[in-house]
Amino acid sequence: MEEFEHSLFIVELFNKIFSPPLVYLLNLLGIKVTNPEKLIPPHVVMSIIVMIFLILFFGLSSRKLKIFPTPLQSILELIIEAFESLLVDVIGEEGKKYLPLVGTLGLFIFFSNILGLIPGFMSPTSNLNVPVGCAVVAFIYYHWQGVKKHGFLGYLKQFAGPIPLLAPLIIPIELISHFSRPLSLSLRLFGNIFGEELLILIIASLFPFILPLPFMALAIFTGLVQAFVFVVLTTIYIAGAIASEH
Amino acid sequence: MRKISKSLFVLTILVFLFSTPLLAENEGKIDKTTLFKWSIIIGGGALGVAACVGAYAQSRAIQKACEGISRNPGGAPHIRFALIFGLVLIETLVIYVLLVAIIIFFVKWGKYI
Numbered sequence: 362m363e364e365f366e367h368s369l370f371i372v373e374l375f376n377k378i379f380s381p382p383l384v385y386l387l388n389l390l391g392i393k394v395t396n397p398e399k400l401i402p403p404h405v406v407m408s409i410i411v412m413i414f415l416i417l418f419f420g421l422s423s424r425k426l427k428i429f430p431t432p433l434q435s436i437l438e439l440i441i442e443a444f445e446s447l448l449v450d451v452i453g454e455e456g457k458k459y460l461p462l463v464g465t466l467g468l469f470i471f472f473s474n475i476l477g478l479i480p481g482f483m484s485p486t487s488n489l490n491v492p493v494g495c496a497v498v499a500f501i502y503y504h505w506q507g508v509k510k511h512g513f514l515g516y517l518k519q520f521a522g523p524i525p526l527l528a529p530l531i532i533p534i535e536l537i538s539h540f541s542r543p544l545s546l547s548l549r550l551f552g553n554i555f556g557e558e559l560l561i562l563i564i565a566s567l568f569p570f571i572l573p574l575p576f577m578a579l580a581i582f583t584g585l586v587q588a589f590v591f592v593v594l595t596t597i598y599i600a601g602a603i604a605s606e607h
Numbered sequence: 608m609r610k611i612s613k614s615l616f617v618l619t620i621l622v623f624l625f626s627t628p629l630l631a632e633n634e635g636k637i638d639k640t641t642l643f644k645w646s647i648i649i650g651g652g653a654l655g656v657a658a659c660v661g662a663y664a665q666s667r668a669i670q671k672a673c674e675g676i677s678r679n680p681g682g683a684p685h686i687r688f689a690l691i692f693g694l695v696l697i698e699t700l701v702i703y704v705l706l707v708a709i710i711i712f713f714v715k716w717g718k719y720i
Contacts, residue, residue, distance in 0.1 A: 545699070552702035559709075590695045 370481060371410070372403045404488035411472050411485060419468070440468075447593065452600045459599055462502055466495055467592040474554055474584025478577050484554050492550040496543035499595045507602030516602075546594060553587050650708035657704035664697045 380400040387394055394400060422433055430438060444464045448456035470486060477484030485491040507516045522531035557580045565573045672690040676683050 548703065548706065549695075549699045552699070552706045556702055556705050586691065586695060590692065593692060 369403055369483065372401070372406045375406045375409075376401050402488075403483055404485045404491055407476060407483055408473065408485040408491055410482070411469060411476060415465075415468060415472060444592070448596055451593075451596045452603070455603075456596070456600070459506070459596070462498075463592055463595055463599075466499065466595060467588050470495060470550065470591050471584060471588035474587060475581065477554065477558055478580055484558065486550055487554045487558050489547065489551045492547040493543070495550070495591070496546040499546065499591075499598065500543040503595070503598045503602040506599055510603045511605075542594075542598060546591060550587055550591060553583060557583055646711050646714075650711040653704055654701075654708045657701045661697055661701040665694055668693050668697065 376398060380397050383400055384394045384397050419437070422437060426434065441460075441464065444460055444467060445457060448459060448463065452459070473484055473486045473491065476482050477487060504516075507519075510516075511519070520532055520535045521528040522535075557576075561573050561576050561580065564576055668690060672686050675686050
């Protein structure tokens with residue numbers, strides 16, 4: 362669907378600044394660049410913008426913490442407490458150590474979804490590659506945590522189910538269910554955000570500037586809910602991976 | 608009433624199932640315009656069916672959640688959590704169909720004939 366994408370000003374600026382050194386580096390590695398004007402695709406530029414925003418905003422505002430919090434600090438504490446209470450609800454008291462990854466995923470996805478509502482930007486999550494990246498990170502992470510908790514063989518034993526006789530039946534089902542998780546995670550996020558943007562585009566072509574406004578307000582809610590669902594599903598998968606057998 | 612609608616549904620499905628091979632036999636070679644036409648009809652139709660079923664399922668979920676909350680207002684946060692979660696999972700299935708429909712629309716069929 363490349364013919365439907367028009368070039369954004371920021372992406373062109375980014376390409377003008379960063380593509381000559383990148384082309385030089387790629388030439389050193391022996392890779393020929395055919396189209397240096399479009400070397401960096403828009404979703405990469407947009408996710409870099411989200412990353413820089415997250416690092417600057419959350420990093421700088423966590424520099425000077427006070428016992429009596431300023432308004433900004435109390436809002437940020439509310440966000441962190443929401444993630445923490447979710448983890449404690451689903452996993453238990455030991456779930457607090459998964460806060461960094463789960464919180465980062467949630468914040469990144471939420472701000473990526475919101476970024477598309479600003480004119481001149483697009484949501485990085487409306488390209489399939491970014492949700493797949495997030496989903497693969499979650500997939501690898503929860504398997505890694507399971508291996509860390511139970512040991513490699515102990516974790517593999519969970520796939521066989523409780524009864525050894527039924528293991529040949531259960532192993533394929535378990536494998537399919539595990540591999541369908543990143544697929545459904547990424548397709549859900551991509552489909553929702555892409556569908557929302559397509560809807561806004563179609564509505565805007567019917568009656569520009571005024572009619573898309575309620576749909577854009579709805580898109581804020583959708584972005585929040587999608588980030589929430591991604592976080593909840595990741596938490597449930599981690600809980601399933603580290604659960605001990607009864 | 609329920610029995611009649613059920614048998615009607617089964618009948619419609621059967622008609623669709625058996626009519627497709629008959630239609631396919633008549634056309635020896637499919638030309639581009641029929642393929643475009645059918646792709647649009649099938650994409651839109653599939654999305655319509657998915658939206659109908661998804662809306663029905665969501666209405667059932669919301670109905671049961673409202674009943675649960677009115678019976679036991681203390682459990683409202685947990686019920687709301689499960690409700691939003693379930694609604695999004697139902698919505699996802701419709702979104703899958705939307706993706707499939709978009710792919711059907713935008714594939715360049717001319718390449719594959």
